[in-house]
Amino acid sequence: MDSDAELLLGTYQQNQNTTICAWNYHTGNVEHVYKSGGTALPKTLCLIASDYLLTAEEDKPLLHIWPVNSQEQIKNIRFVLPDVVNSIDIDSYNNYIAAAIGLKLYVWHLNSGRLINILQKHYQPITCVKFSSDSSFILAGGQDGMLVGYKLENVVSYTNSYVSQKNVGECEPLYTKMDHSAQITHIHVGTFGRKSKFATTSNDCTCRIYMIQNGTLLLTLILNDPLSYVLMDATCWIIYIGTKKGSIQRVNLRNPPRSLEYHIDQAYKDEFSGHQRSVTCMDLNQTNLTLASGSEDGFIILWDVATKNILRKIERSGSITNLQFVLKHMNFTTQSLKTNIILQPLQKNVDTNMRNFVVYANPNQVVFDDEVDKLSEESVPSETLENAQTQINDLKIINKQLYDAFIKMAKKYNS
Structure with a gap:
């Protein structure tokens, strides 16, 4: 891959003017900056399609969104949340945004800003939230x-779309696990959709690996220090575990231990040593040959995965809070950005009058019935509108039949 084909996005604390920096990580030069978003919270940096960057501000219930080609935020739209957020993720099709706010998990439809559901199963604040790579699970x-x-599908289904504020959490989870005895610090999900594994780290010094489809516990890795971050490579064969002491432990899952629990002691030497304080974030580049890690010590370190040598250090004025490798596509440099994503302010209450979704031929585009009606009435002649409405009604029936058939087949073959 071309050495200039990727950028490293990062955020750090004690940053008054610049919220996000985009580095050429081969040279260490800053190529883009995104301003006036305050200090970005950990686990809140997201790329929306190839159009926008999103972060949540520390100590304020605000989201900040920038077009990728501009250092200034989107104007005339305020993204206000019900409270300060702990973690944010956007599904791979850019249809939904999930935010951990206190004890509750909020799910919005991104293009319309409608609040789809509020889920509450935790007894203490949620620390991290993740979508699966195929958007099937949260x-x-x-x-x-x-x-x-x-x-x-249960979170955004027709029935749960009518959840009122007094009946939050009506959507029952697929599974609930209480394997960790202390705070879960991070979750990483593999890239194989419903067949993938995912890993969690905790202050109880354990990293646990599960199957995402049913929550089956596959392996527990026990270390000597509290853990802060976890990352798997694209094949889900190698796992990187960041500790609060500053080390990064690498474990090869192609030769798993025979027991369900495996203790990693001092004799285990596959370790990346370079940080002096807790590891706060990590990411692998597209080729999985370079590892980027950030720490509370204010350093971003680029590692050669094969040799564990330090390729480059980037020093910042405060704790590193987010890191993410992204492809350096043409949107970063274009003068006029033509976006494929429509953004609206996020609602604070569940819309109890919400109707069904309409899914067009483009499976990534999801809108609501009443939005279609509104646009049609403004710009389409009445006769054409009547014909279109008839076709929409027919398509609704066909979509419902296809959906029912799909669910029936899924239950039959996944039981």
């Missing part, structure tokens, strides 16, 4: 050590 981990897995 995972949430909390300070209480509880891990909860939801099916996205």
Whole structure:
């Protein structure tokens, strides 16, 4: 891959003017900056399609969104949340945004800003939330050590779209795990959709690996220090575990131990040593040959995965809070950005009058019935509108039949 084909996005504390920096990590030069978003919270840096960057501000219930080609935020739209957020993730099709706010998990429809559901199963604040790579599942981990897995179809289904504020949490989770005895600090999900594994780390010094489809515990790795971050490579064969002492432990899952629990002691030497304080974030580049890690010591370190040598150090004025490798596509440099994503302010209450979704031929585009009606009435002649409405009604019937058939087949072959 071309050495200039990727950028490293990062955020750090004590940053008054610049919220996000985009580095050429081969040279260490800053190529783009995104301003006026305050200090970005950990686990809140997201790329929306190839169009926007999103972060949540520390100590304020605000989201900040920038077009990738501009250092200034989107104007005339305020993204206000019900409270300060702990973690944010966006599904791979850019249809939904999930936010951990206190004890509750909020799920919005991104293009319309509608609040789809509010889920509450935790007894202490949620610390991290993740979508699966195919957008089929949502995972949430909390300070209480509880891990909860939801099916996205249950969260956004017709029935649950009518959840009122007094009946939050009506959507039952697919599974609930209480394997950790202390706060879950991070969750990483593999890249194989419903067949993938995912890993969690905790202050109880354990890293646990599960199957995402049913929550089956596959392996528990026990270390000597509290753990802060976890990352798997693209094949889910290698796992990197960051500790609060500053070390990064690498474990090869192709030769798993025969027991369900495996103790990693001082004799285990596959370790990346370079940080002086807790590891706060990590990411692998597209080729999985370079590892980036950030720490509370204010350093970003680029590692050669094969040799564990330090390729480059980037020093910042405060703790590193987020790191992410992204492809350096043409949107970063274009003068006029043509976006494929429509953004609206996020609602604070569940819309009890919400109707069904309409899914067009483009499976990534999801809108609501009443939005279609509104746009049609403004710009389409009445006769054409009547014909279109008839076709929409027919398509609704066909979509419902296809959906029912799909669910029936899924239950039959996944039982």
